[in-house]
Each structure stands twice: as C-alpha cells, then as structure tokens.
Amino acid sequence: MAASPLGCVLPGARERLLAHYGPSASEWLDAAPSLLATVAERWKLALRSYHDAGHSSVVAVALDRQDTPVLLKAWFDPTRYRDEITALGVWAGGPTADVIETADDLSIAAMELVGGRPGGTARPEREVQMVAAVIHGLHTVGRKQARTMLPRLDDFLQRTMLPRIVDRTVKLDLGTRGWLVREALPEAHALRPSSARTTVLHADLYRENVIFDQRGLARLIDPHPMVGDAAYDWAFWTVHYDLGQATFQRMAIASRISGISVPELSAWCRAIALDGLLYYTEIGDPAEESAAEVLATLMAVGAEGAGSR
Template structure:
C-alpha cells in the first residue's frame, strides 16, 4: 500500500541541509517524505504539514487518533538520532520535549508538541532567569543515569573543536582580531573539567533551541548532547543565546545558579567565542563582527566580575 506523504521537504529545509551536509544529502532528502510517512503509519498518526526548521533533520506535524498533535522528526544521521533520543530519555519529565515514539531503523521519532504549536508559546518577561533554572534542572536530571549513550565532552573538544580551531587559525586571515585569537588559543590547553560536575549537556543552547510551553516554562529542544562538565553549557548559553545583548546578565546568572564562579566559566566562554569567530570568518557570516565584539569583551572578564 502506498502511504500518503507530505511531498518534498520544504525549500528552507532543503537549503539548510545542503548547507550543512553538502550535495550528498540529496538522496536522503528524496527519501525523507517516505520515512516520515512510514513512521506515521506505524504509530497510527496522520501527517498534517511540514515545520520548516532545523539544520540536521526534517520536521513535520502529525495528529494522533485522540486529536493530540505531535512533532515527527527525521534525522539525516542515525548516530545523531541515537544521541539525541538517548539524551531526551535521560531528561524525560524535565524541561524538554519528551519522546513519545521512536523508530531506530528509520531514525525518526515522535516528540511532544510544546506550547500547542511548532515553535512553542510566547516568551516570558523574566526569560533569563527562567532559562537558567531550566538548564540547571536539565543538569540535575542528566546526572541520574550513567553512560546514557552520548559522546564525551572531552572527546568532542580534543577530536573536533581543538583540531578545527588550530586548522582555521593556520589558514584564515583574521585581520585586526589575529592577536586576540592567538591569545585565546593559548588558553585552550588549560581548559579542564571538574568530574563532580559531570552530567548530560545540551551543548547547543541557542535562543532558537529554547521554546516555551503554554505556562511560559522553557523547554530545551534540539540538543547536540555530550557528557561532561556543566560549565560547558553555562558558557555556551552565556555567549550564544543572544550575540547582541544580555551576556553580562547571563554570565552572572549562570554563576549564581550553577555555583560555578565567573572566572571558571569565562575561559570556556572565550574558547567557544574563538571557535565561533573562526567559523563565521570561514563562511563569511554576517554575525562575525558580533562574535568578535563578544570575544573582545570577554577579555575584560576576570577577578570574579564581568565589566
């Protein structure tokens, strides 16, 4: 029997996946509608429409027989599917989107729809404090199950981040930021984790990955999970949640909620900002001046105080 599909993935999804994976993803994009349709059929769901979002997956909205709606997500990479669903199960019942169904052979999962609509509900006024509390809660849940099936932060840093930083530093022209970049690069070897803070990390805390439910509570979605020191998430959130504003407030809030002193968080902030500066320089991203300004401001952070 031929299952009803939603047709080709949306143009925005196609563009983002091609940018992320290159031409080799074309074959998967052609197969994605069928993968979603197969998963919907298994779980007795009715496909409704695509949700044009994400850089590593195709996302659709589906309806269950009782009228409730779910998000169907098909991942390009089976390993990323396994890591993300493993982390979501560790965090089950916490401030994220719960896994309702999963098909390992398809790399497709049905997830809770947050806020009654794709993208969630409206953001609250006290957003910074609410998100910080959610990150802290996620870290508490992440400590309850050892070996959850996600890679280590140490491996990610030493096998991915540091090699690409050193490679890009050798080939890119950073103009006036060259001296700053070299100064931060020298700090990278001194980064060290505190084992007592090990947990399952979200590791992708951009603003777009934090949505809100109908009670204005944050849900942290689309993780790129690793297991390691909680300081990484706090640094990532401080730097990347909003490149234009609020970093000082986020950094202070991170230190207060996590009880990790600012001088321990800021070297990780600088490392992440350097990685971003090099990436944005390489691809000619218009966000390059913003991350350069963030990195420059982080060099004034010390002695437990952000100036």
C-alpha cells in the same frame, strides 16, 4: 515506502542539511517525505505540514487519532538520532519535549508538540532567569546518569573543537582580528574539564532551542548531547543564547546558579566565543561581527572584571 501528502522537503530545510552534511544528504532528502509517510501510517497519524527549522533533521506536524498535534522528526544521521533520543530518555518527565514513538529503523521519532504549535508559545518577561533554572534542573538530573552512553566532552574538545580552531586559525584570512584569535588560542588549549561537575549536557543552547509551553514554562529542545563538565553548557548559553546581548548578565546568573566561579566560567566563554567567531568567519555569516565583539570584550574585561558587569 508510502507516498507522502507533504510533497518535497522545504527548500530552506534542504539547503541547511546540505550545508551541514554535504552532498551525501541529497538522496536521503529526496526519500524523507516517503519515510515520514511510512511512520505516519505505522503510528496512525495524519500528516499536516512541514516545519521549517533545524540543521540536522526534517520536521513535520501531524495529528494523532485524537486530533492532537504531534511533531515528527526525521534525522539524516542515525548516530545523531540515537544520541538525542538517549538524552531525552535521561531527561524524561523534565523540561524537554516528551518522546511518544520511535522508529529506530528509520531514525524518526514522534514527539510532543510543545505549546501546541511549532516554536511554542510567547516568551515570558523573566525568560533568562527561567531558562537558567531549567538548565540547572537538567544538569541535576543528568548527574545521576552521567555513565550514559553518549559522546564525551573531553573527546569533543581534543578531537573536534580544538583541532578545528587550529585549522581555521591557519587557513582563514583573519585580517585585523588575527591578534584577537592569537590572544585567545592558548587559553582554549588550557581548558581542563572538571570531573566533579560531570553531567549530561544539552550542548546546543541557542535561543531557538528553548521554547515555552502553554503554562509559560521553558522547554529545552534539539540537544546535541554529550557527557561532561556543566561549565560547557553554561558558557555556551552565556555566549550564544543571544549573541552580543546581555552576555555578562547571563554569565553572572550562570555563575550564581551553577556555583562555578566567574573566572573559570569566563575562560570557557572565551574558548567557545573563539570557536564561534572562526566558524562564522569561515561561512561568511553576518554573526561574525557580533562574535568578534563578544570575544574582544571577554578578553578585555578579563576574569576579574566580568563579575562586576
């Protein structure tokens, strides 16, 4: 493999990937600089710097032969690489980052650098409304290719999300929040995805995964894609886009644009907020407090009250 001018992976990126994947990622992280150098040589790119972001990949900025900056993204998990590239192919030409080159043998892609710099340009005033419109557009395209070979939401719910909720409920010391978790748990188990809303989901709609280009248009990046009910994306965005802030504003916008009723959408929100609370509790993240407040408010307001907020 080629020697890298970038040096070792940044400490922050290394820590995040080790926390996400465990010690098995250590050897790959040591090799990542050489892997990036190999594709840079293959694609005639000049490596410039790392970009310290993400929990599943190592990211670097490079220049092509026209001195245009591009983003290089190297995934530790080949399956995560294939899924993301597949989804970006479904959405090609839409409000995502364009894929320029792929190296399936190394699980690395060269991608458009949205906004000409890592993190994109400044966020506009009507950010929330613009992002909601983009999510709706992504779902519209995704419905036409819902047979794409990606993980299924139904499987994720039954094999991953619900089992981990139960496991964490049992093993964690929830203290005074135990009642809240017990109240929310039955409804999470009662979720039933609608096949009528099946589309390709982004499934990771944190605010950091929405950036803006030079025209001020929203682009959705770093999906963790699945195929399933659009309600999952809308609820995830409602809860996690700006945790603890303007939750019911986003819910109202999501309901209006998607056509999903507030009572149905709020049920998905409660399940996702529950999953988030237990995750933050397990890792000792300060976001635990906000997640608990969001879940408590969702539970207290209930399906009828949410629509009036």
